[in-house]
Amino acid sequence: MSANGDIGRGGRIEEMLKLVRAKLPSAQRKVVEDFATRYYQDVEPEDLEERQPADLYGAALSHWNFARKREPGRARIRVFNPTLEEHGWQSTHTIIEIVNDDMPFLVDSVTMDVNRHGLTLHLLIHPIVAVERGADGVLSGLASGDDRNARRESFIHVEVDRVVDAAQREALASDIGNVLDDVRAAVDDWKAMRDRVHAVLAEVEKRAPPLPPDELAEGKEFLRWLADNHFTFLGYRQHELASVKGEDVLRVVPDSSLGILREGPSKEVAASFSALPPEVRAYARRPELLVVTKATSRSTVHRPGYLDYIAVKRFDAKGEVAGEDRFLGLFTSTAYSANPAQIPLLRQKVDNVIKRAGLPPGGHAGKALINILDTYPRDELFQIGEDDLLRTARAILHLEDRQRFRLFVRRDAFERFLSCLIYAPRENYTTGLREKWQAILTQAFNGTSSEFNVHLSESPLARIMITVRTTPGQIPEFDVRELESRLVVAARRWQDDLRDALIASLGEARGNELYRQFGAAFPAGYREEFDARAAVPDIEMMAKLTDAEPLAMALYRPLEAAPGTLRFKLFRRGGPVTLSDSLPMLENMGLKVLDERPYRIAPEGPPAVWMHDLGLAAGASETEIEVDTLTGLHARANWEGIGADRDRNTLAVAGA
16 A cells, blocks of 8 residues: 555546546546546545556446436446456456435445345445436436535445355345335435324324323323434334224224335335234233334344334224324434433333332432443333333342342233343353353244343443344243353353362362462363363462472372373473473383373462473383372472473482
């Protein structure tokens, strides 16, 4: 890359423009030159440096030619692998070219779909170009960028992993087309959907449902808050609740659908009401103004999360639930960053929980509870009932800063998912462990999929939210405490077993002292080879080593050892022992070294200790060796020559 990014950019673009001037007829030269300059003006210099000028020229001219004619109100999309022979330029990647009317959410939505296909995005170019088109949609030239009345079009060039199979490229193009249709529908109907919120509010004001005044007041404030740019409206539909053959059904009110819920088989995003179990369908009759939850489908627009589902129930003249106005979309970033005290519905819920908790205001526990509620997973805070929130918040408060594991489970009222809130020691948390937990919970709830969110803070506890998607009516019975135990077992580490073994063997005071010193000292190879309990005598020996007495040793015989073999541990503080030092002594004892496994053990504070685990055999392979009979022998061995007299490399064996 050029030492100066701007010079590199200018040089690369100028080389590309030379090709435009040299290769194109004079009638096309100026407009394509202007277009190519705008096309690459915001691309990072290093991305330009990685590509040949001929390929930059080819990509820009290819996109210009592809945009030559476009049907108004329709996106043009193609996915292809350019080659010199067929296209006049080349790329190692698959290219996606899109020409569309400029509108919000285009880049985010296209990127989401590329990710859904499991493809890596290597380059994205997205100039907004002011163009002139005739009534037939044919491109006639460029308009001035300062002309506010000019048609502004989105040119998106995406380079992804090479897709060799033509059918897969066609599927990718088709899916991107569907996503862009959803974007257009949501953008076109956005104002109409927001107007529906105000219309619903007017209806509630005109004929108040038979609900408590404070619930009504807070519900109306919440709807106003939504319409005040705190919710990205993507779909709307009105339903009427009717009874057919004694069973409740939700019917779509004709001509009521907007955005991504416009009529059409591909636009249904909510689960079929009739497929729900009777006890779940009964929620539709429950007298309440609002239902805030998650839909069963992920958003194809803007962000990849599951759609937020907000239903405003409609009441008839008798005061009974008669239907609902359903809004689908995504809460905006401010809805997640704002304090709950600033958000209608949440502020009342949080205030009621604080009052019901009965903690002294201004005290430590009261402040801690407020912090728990303020930082509670926002999606959960919108959905959870007040009783469940009070119960869970109290339990979290009792955890405080203790290194304890807890699991909290909330079942969605419509049985479409279960929210699993896990608190676990932060030092234990790993991605691999979270994947184990997801697998355990998905299997326990007969789930179809799961997603997660992790929150790490200064607290010694990590917070992991795992949401398991389920099928209504097919959730097995479960015991939260039993599930919690299974997650704890999955989270158990070798270090945890070591702590327990040290305390069991040496008592709590000495065990914790040695654990603080040696808990993180052992390398992975040692932990894989030795049980945590076997490390206790090793730790005791290493703890006694000093600069004056740097050596220790131990003989042992594994149960699986072949006749005539045993193993020998040699510990040395400060540095390793070479085989040239240890072999002569062992051979003088009539033993043969079969293998050596060295481990560097690094305790907190003192110098590292090297442990050499040696496999030994007696001179006669069938000779049985009893470790007890050798303890005196190896205790009499004089190893002072190791390291103390390294120049002579001698070992003296006393009494061998």
